[in-house]
Amino acid sequence: MSIALIVHGGAGTWRPGSDADALAGIRRAVKAGRDILERQGSALDAACAAAVVLEDESVFNAGTGAVLNFDGFVEFDACVMTSHDKGIGAVSGLQRVQNPILVARQVMEMTDHVMLTGDGATRFARVMGHPDYDPVTPARLADWQDKKQKLAFGIGRDPQASMKIRAFLQSHPEYAGGTIGAVALDAQGHLCAATSTGGVTMKLVGRVGDTPLPGCGTYASIDAAVSATGTGEYVVRSFAGREIADRVARGVALDTAMNAVLDQMQADFNADVGFIALDRHGRTVAAHRTAHMPHGWFRNDGLTEARMQA
Amino acid sequence: MSIALIVHGGAGTWRPGSDADALAGIRRAVKAGRDILERQGSALDAACAAAVVLEDESVFNAGTGAVLNFDGFVEFDACVMTSHDKGIGAVSGLQRVQNPILVARQVMEMTDHVMLTGDGATRFARVMGHPDYDPVTPARLADWQDKKQKLAFGIGRDPQASMKIRAFLQSHPEYAGGTIGAVALDAQGHLCAATSTGGVTMKLVGRVGDTPLPGCGTYASIDAAVSATGTGEYVVRSFAGREIADRVARGVALDTAMNAVLDQMQADFNADVGFIALDRHGRTVAAHRTAHMPHGWFRNDGLTEARMQA
Numbered sequence: 001m002s003i004a005l006i007v008h009g010g011a012g013t014w015r016p017g018s019d020a021d022a023l024a025g026i027r028r029a030v031k032a033g034r035d036i037l038e039r040q041g042s043a044l045d046a047a048c049a050a051a052v053v054l055e056d057e058s059v060f061n062a063g064t065g066a067v068l069n070f071d072g073f074v075e076f077d078a079c080v081m082t083s084h085d086k087g088i089g090a091v092s093g094l095q096r097v098q099n100p101i102l103v104a105r106q107v108m109e110m111t112d113h114v115m116l117t118g119d120g121a122t123r124f125a126r127v128m129g130h131p132d133y134d135p136v137t138p139a140r141l142a143d144w145q146d147k148k149q150k151l152a153f154g155i156g157r158d159p160q161a162s163m164k165i166r167a168f169l170q171s172h173p174e175y176a177g178g179t180i181g182a183v184a185l186d187a188q189g190h191l192c193a194a195t196s197t198g199g200v201t202m203k204l205v206g207r208v209g210d211t212p213l214p215g216c217g218t219y220a221s222i223d224a225a226v227s228a229t230g231t232g233e234y235v236v237r238s239f240a241g242r243e244i245a246d247r248v249a250r251g252v253a254l255d256t257a258m259n260a261v262l263d264q265m266q267a268d269f270n271a272d273v274g275f276i277a278l279d280r281h282g283r284t285v286a287a288h289r290t291a292h293m294p295h296g297w298f299r300n301d302g303l304t305e306a307r308m309q310a
Numbered sequence: 311m312s313i314a315l316i317v318h319g320g321a322g323t324w325r326p327g328s329d330a331d332a333l334a335g336i337r338r339a340v341k342a343g344r345d346i347l348e349r350q351g352s353a354l355d356a357a358c359a360a361a362v363v364l365e366d367e368s369v370f371n372a373g374t375g376a377v378l379n380f381d382g383f384v385e386f387d388a389c390v391m392t393s394h395d396k397g398i399g400a401v402s403g404l405q406r407v408q409n410p411i412l413v414a415r416q417v418m419e420m421t422d423h424v425m426l427t428g429d430g431a432t433r434f435a436r437v438m439g440h441p442d443y444d445p446v447t448p449a450r451l452a453d454w455q456d457k458k459q460k461l462a463f464g465i466g467r468d469p470q471a472s473m474k475i476r477a478f479l480q481s482h483p484e485y486a487g488g489t490i491g492a493v494a495l496d497a498q499g500h501l502c503a504a505t506s507t508g509g510v511t512m513k514l515v516g517r518v519g520d521t522p523l524p525g526c527g528t529y530a531s532i533d534a535a536v537s538a539t540g541t542g543e544y545v546v547r548s549f550a551g552r553e554i555a556d557r558v559a560r561g562v563a564l565d566t567a568m569n570a571v572l573d574q575m576q577a578d579f580n581a582d583v584g585f586i587a588l589d590r591h592g593r594t595v596a597a598h599r600t601a602h603m604p605h606g607w608f609r610n611d612g613l614t615e616a617r618m619q620a
Contacts, residue, residue, distance in 0.1 A: 075430075086547040086548075086578070087547075088546060088547055090518075092402070092425075092427050092518070093403070093427045093428045093430070110470055111470070111471075111472040111473065111514065112472050112473050112476050112543060113472055113513070113514060113517045113518075113519075113543060114518075114542075114543050114546050114547065115402075115517070115518040115519075115523075115546075116514060116516040116517060116518065117402050117403045117427045117428055117516045117517075117518050118403045118427055118428025118429060118430075118516050119428060119429070119515065119516060120385075120403070120514060120515035120516015120517065121516045123515060123516070124514065124516065127471075160420055160421070161421075161437075162421040162422050162423055163420075163421065163422050166422050203423070204421065204423060204426060204430060204434065205429065205430035205433060206426040206427045206428050206429060206430015206431045206433070206434065207423045207425070207426060207427075207430065208400075208402070208423075208424075208425040208426065208427050209423075209425075213425075213523055213524070214523070214526075214546060214549070215525050215526070215549050215552070216524075216525070232424075233422060233423060233424050236398060236424050236425075236524060237396040237398055237424065238396075239524070239525050239552060242525070242549060242552065246556070268396070
């Protein structure tokens with residue numbers, strides 16, 4: 001059987017000079033997952049290990065270094081999904097833990113629920129042994145303070161605040177570090193997808209994107225596993241993860257399927273998104289409609305790569 | 311063009327004698343939606359109006375009379391989705407409003423997000439003008455107190471609490487009022503699905519079920535609109551809403567598609583679930599694998615019906 005892994009660090013536009021940190025993180029994540037797969041470990045273990053490396057690397061928008069919401073704190077979304085047993089674990093609005101992907105995995109393995117949200121998710125994390133952890137980095141805090149100062153209205157009073165925030169952000173283009181994700185195929189032929197994020201900069205408190213929604217930002221079937229990145233609302237409205245896997249199930253090649261979905265999303269929404277995916281034969285594909293999407297992969301033909309663009 | 315509407319009040323086992331209240335609520339909901347459709351109103355308006363009637367009827371597990379979580383308070387999940395413009399609005403972990411479905415609709419119409427959760431969702435509801443509202447009924451409170459007394463462990467200390475709660479509930483079979491949902495087809499050929507719930511009795515704080523997850527408990531495509539009810543985790547792991555609509559898109563009749571998905575879910579999970587759905591020709595279908603699922607419909611051939619079982 002093939003084993004394989006592919007990871008991403010978010011579709012977007014990366015600040016000149018941040019490539020080195022991003023690619024170093026990507027390489028470490030690929031190695032972490034590869035080591036597990038080569039020791040006959042599970043796709044679930046490999047995808048989670050790679051995701052943890054990326055969460056812990058502060059250049060990405062997940063775990064340590066995640067972006068702040070409108071009120072200046074971090075709310076995490078994360079999801080893990082396994083192909084063979086239809087396993088799903090997800091968290092949304094989770095706060096103050098180091099590794100949200102591990103909490104999502106515990107929702108799958110330790111409860112009969114598939115998703116926990118908000119304060120309940122944070123409380124569950126504490127019961128599972130995750131200590132209180134501050135994920136805010138000085139760089140993210142400075143960025144938030146700068147934006148907050150430039151935004152001239154209060155969210156508490158304006159019902160259309162989120163649309164105005166988006167217009168403001170579009171007129172102030174910026175470095176946007178990304179969501180992270182990992183998909184893996186193990187020697188037993190099982191696929192796993194894992195995605196973790198702080199969401200969009202200056203999001204309304206409580207905003208949930210595509211990452212924790214199974215079938216949207218994270219998906220694993222017996223045919224393919226997918227992790228998405230970019231403006232999540234478009235990914236949700238396109239059911240992108242499942243849409244790609246469904247095409248593969250109907251016999252379409254993985255790269256053709258991914259590009260067809262990206263084309264449709266560009267036609268529908270001019271969507272600034274990207275994907276990584278892996279099929280059951282161990283073929284890895286990455287594609288995006290943004291300037292950059294740091295990603296890297298390992299296949300059992302020995303090829304290992306890390307790139308800023310597909 | 312056809313117009314049509316179908317509503318449900320939850321798959322489950324209804325307490326003998328509660329039929330009359332349930333069916334009266336179903337009839338009022340069908341009438342509220344029908345009135346709007348017959349005046350050339352939108353599927354979105356009709357589905358939301360029907361859902362509001364069901365949320366306000368305390369016999370159902372949504373809005374007033376929703377079930378309490380393990381800690382004894384109500385957390386709402388709701389979602390609305392429209393076919394023609396891929397519109398989605400959802401809330402999870404929302405507290406203390408009278409009509410969660412209207413907050414979900416406002417997420418769709420008044421923000422550029424698709425889902426808000428937890429405290430952020432509740433705060434958004436207040437900004438949108440929903441006053442503080444206590445949805446707890448004496449019957450639900452008494453039921454919660456009774457269960458809490460019988461449960462001999464504390465959730466704060468037990469990592470596998472949710473599985474033990476489920477085992478307890480299975481050994482103490484009970485009346486289970488259900489999630490509510492409405493799907494509508496308007497004279498313009500647009501479909502809309504709306505679903506609202508308090509979730510499962512004694513759920514972990516923060517548990518999110520299928521209801522607010524687009525493609526799972528709530529789904530609308532140009533081919534069909536679906537609202538699900540029953541144990542939500544199975545609906546999520548089966549992507550049931552989208553699975554039904556996708557089969558219709560491939561030319562399968564709506565009732566055949568729904569029963570195929572129910573059969574698959576029974577094989578995979580022995581799932582205690584039910585669905586209502588409507589296709590673009592105005593055909594309505596209801597099916598369930600539980601003792602009861604109060605539901606009712608209106609089609610423009612004039613037929614109006616309300617039943618406890620399909």
